[in-house]
Amino acid sequence: MTMSKRDTYTPDSLLAVAVEVFNERGYDGTSMEHLSQAAGISKSSIYHHVRGKEELLNRAVGRALEGLFGILEEPESCDGRAVERLEHVTRRTTRVLMEELPYVTLLLRVRGNTGTERWAMERRREFDQRVSALLKAAVAEGDLRADVEPRLATRLLFGMINSIVEWYRPDGKGALDGTQVGDAVVRLAFDGLRT
């Protein structure tokens, strides 16, 4: 039994609670009962806000995807040499991941058992392909090396960025911010660790 508290949730604050539970238990392993317990309000109060847990997933991964696709619309992602655009996208993707940490973490863990999950995976692949195309363009313009296969390079680049969700805790002692980590990722990926 849950000691129900008064339902003072907004759509955003309820979503934040749900995303935390999804990341902790996995989306498949989360029931409306778990959400009700974590929020401290009854299941029917939750149904007052949303039709069910898939709607919460939809909003959560939608928020992550909006942040990521928004990057591709920024002027610095659209104009200039491909390598500069790619550097901008790399730096900004790192920042969005860190600023929207729980939402992007959920997006990266989605596995494809429901329509919403498959849609999220499809959109994520689309984002990766847009970045991969930029990388290919930068190779064609002669600014990036041609001896690392572009799809592999894109995978390793995203591997590095996405792995940040495994260790970054925004409230940790001496926590780095998105700009610092974004700069480090760009230095490592584009110029390499060697002096």
Next chain:
Amino acid sequence: MTMSKRDTYTPDSLLAVAVEVFNERGYDGTSMEHLSQAAGISKSSIYHHVRGKEELLNRAVGRALEGLFGILEEPESCDGRAVERLEHVTRRTTRVLMEELPYVTLLLRVRGNTGTERWAMERRREFDQRVSALLKAAVAEGDLRADVEPRLATRLLFGMINSIVEWYRPDGKGALDGTQVGDAVVRLAFDGLRT
């Protein structure tokens, strides 16, 4: 009910089946019943080989850790400039990960609910620290840039390597081998993507 087949398992072949189930369902979510079903032999036949699932976990992550720590004993990891040793460790870690894919995948997913899991996490941290120390030494020798904090650089480097478990399938069409991917990781991390 399982149609039991004759128990012709060796310790290694039973371990391979168990690791597959652990990676699929998570270690916590795997029961002896699941293992029995996947192996097609009775639970008591499994108990003939091992005391329980924690022993299987112990052997599986032990195999991954042996592969990883073995790298640090190779002559190329011990002699010469730190940057060369670090490059060797990076290339070899990528190869071991790809050659021992299910075992290393399991090691990376272990979460710390049992003694064996906590031991595995502790050993993994130790490996990371040994590599981080090598990276620091290479910065001190002036071969690696000092403007990326060494712990962050180590995390991003492992992030890139470890992310390979997310997409690499050894039997995939046109699958790359460990040497090709290891070379790509070293190029990207040490020399960067820029020409």
